[in-house]
Amino acid sequence: MPPAQARRSTVEHVDDALALVRPLPVEHRDLDAALGLVLAADVASRLDSPGFDAAAMDGYAVRSADVDGATPQAAVVLRVVADVPAGERGSGRVGPGEAARIMTGAPLPAGCDAVVPVEATTTGRFVPGAPGTGPTTVGVHALGRRHVRRRGEDVRRGDVVLRAGTTLSARHVSVAASAGYAELPVHRPPRVAVVSTGSELVAAGVAPGPGMLPDSNSVLLAAAVRSLGAHVVRHGAVGDTAAAVAATLDAARGTAWPDGAVAAPDLVVTTGGVSAGAYDVVREVLDPAARAGTPWADAVTDAQLVAVGMQPGKPQGLARWRGVPWLALPGNPVSAFVSSELFVRPVVDRLRGVPEPHRTLVPRVAGEGWSSPGGREQLVLVRHVAPGDPRVLRASGAHREGTGAGSGSHRLSALAHADAVAVVPADVTAVEPGDELRVLLLG
Structure with missing residues (x-):
């Protein structure tokens, strides 16, 4: 079947897209720079935690045999022979009938x-002061719990404290520091080039003339990819000629990236030009018959132009441009957005080293009904009725009265109201209030 007529399910197209990439090389980053990156190997603790027997409370270190049976009415009086603050290296020895004033963690x-x-002694509470300024004796009212953290009771040296594939958060780098690490092995952040096509596009912030539109898609895609921790370079709108698209893709191979590297991208994402219009130039570049005899005829490999069984976002493409993985998305704003969530995000996650890059669908309940086209999955921008409420409503995006809800792929305003994307199966022609749905949650 010719590439332009190939039909794929959303799952099949995700798998095809993921097959273009593999996790990026491993490098060692210090803990501050590792935040948000994906751990490339298990981390085994180099230290016991705690590293020594330590006080779990501010109080007095004692021999339990000395204070067994102590009560508020019959306090056991001990001689205070030492002060042990946190960080003390030589804490000395306490003999029978003796105690040491000790601080938490010492x-x-x-x-x-x-x-x-x-609080369980005659001291009552400690008054700030230099070591040796406390009482010389203390009465113990009761022993109760031992309040001692034993060496290694939390983590033993050699225990695995972090697993490969973890996206490192603040708590993870803290654990690594406690385990004796100053740096960690992580997958390099992806470098992604974002290109929007269309002679009708003007840069964001520029007033569009007649027949012109702001280039919102490249802003959206760049922001979405950047939110995953990737380095992104956004190329301005490219005119509707195959030569212009080819020149831009070639230029992207020498991109100067925010991390200081000058290199080819790990992924190119384009938007627009993959449908059936006369000026759909990405389609022209990807189609082997159309590019035959051009200077870039051999630049494209593994090309697929497909009709994915989804609405919106049916026309999709993927390929390699001189070896660089390339995802080609449609140009309508909502189509580009849902395509980014379904296809681009998993690919970027695989580059990052995420073990299971597929998006997770969570159950929700339809708070209203709507019709759905048979034969294709419908991807509907929805919003939750309220925080914690499982019901979702269509995100109409109707900023003006009377514009209606609709599900058109041009309805950019719906993006502002949505917090999830409902995935309605292809065999469902109507969603009724109370029906269970599966949704992708949006960040």
């Missing part, structure tokens, strides 16, 4: 096996 002195909280 090492337990030799001879001690318990800490009595200061």
Whole structure:
């Protein structure tokens, strides 16, 4: 079947797109620079945690045998022989009838096996002051719990504390630091070139003349990819000629990236030009018959022009441009958006090293009904009725009275109101209130 007529399901097209890429090389980053990146190997602790027997409370380190049976009416009086602040290296030894004033996290002195909280003693509470300025004796009212953190009770040296494939957050880098690491092996952030096509497009912020439109798609796609931690270079709107598209793709191979590298992208994402119009130039570049005899005839490999069974976003393309993976999305704003969520995001996640890059669908309930075209999955921008409410409504995007809800792929305003995308199966022709839906949650 010719590429222009190939039909694919959304799942099949996701798999085809993912087949274009593999996780990027591993590099070592210090903890501050590793945030948001994907861990490339398991991390085993280099340290015990805690690294020594330590006090879990502010109080007095004691020998439990000395204070067994102590009560507020019959306090056991001990001689205070030492002060042990956190960070103390030599905490000394406590003998029979003795105690050491100790702070939370400080090492337990030799001879001690318990800490009595200061509130359970005649001291009542500690007054700030230099070591040695506390009381010389203390009465213990009760022992209760031991309040000791034993060495290695949380983590033993060699325990795996972080698994490969983890997207590193603040808590993960904190765990790595506690485990003895200053840097971690991570997959390099992807470099993604975003290109919008269309002679009718003007740069964002420029007043469009007659027949012209703002280039919102490249802004959307660049922001979506950047939110995943990728480095992005956005190329301005490219005119509707195959030569202009080819020149832009060639120029992108020498891009100067925000990380300082000058290199080819790991992924190119284009928007527009893949439908059946007379000026759909991306289609022209991808079609082997149309590019035959051109200077870029051999630049394209693994090309697919497909009709994906979805609305909106039916026309899709993918290929390699001189070896660089390329996803070609349609140009209508909502089509570009849902295509980005379904196809671009998983591909970028695989480049990042995410083990399971497929998007996850979560269950929701239709709060209203709508019709759905048979034979194609319908992707509907929806919004939750309220935070925590499982019901969703169509995100109409109707900023003006009387414009209606609709599901047109041109309705850019609907993006502002949506917080999820409902995926209605191809065999469903009507969604009724109360029906269970599956949705993609939007960030």
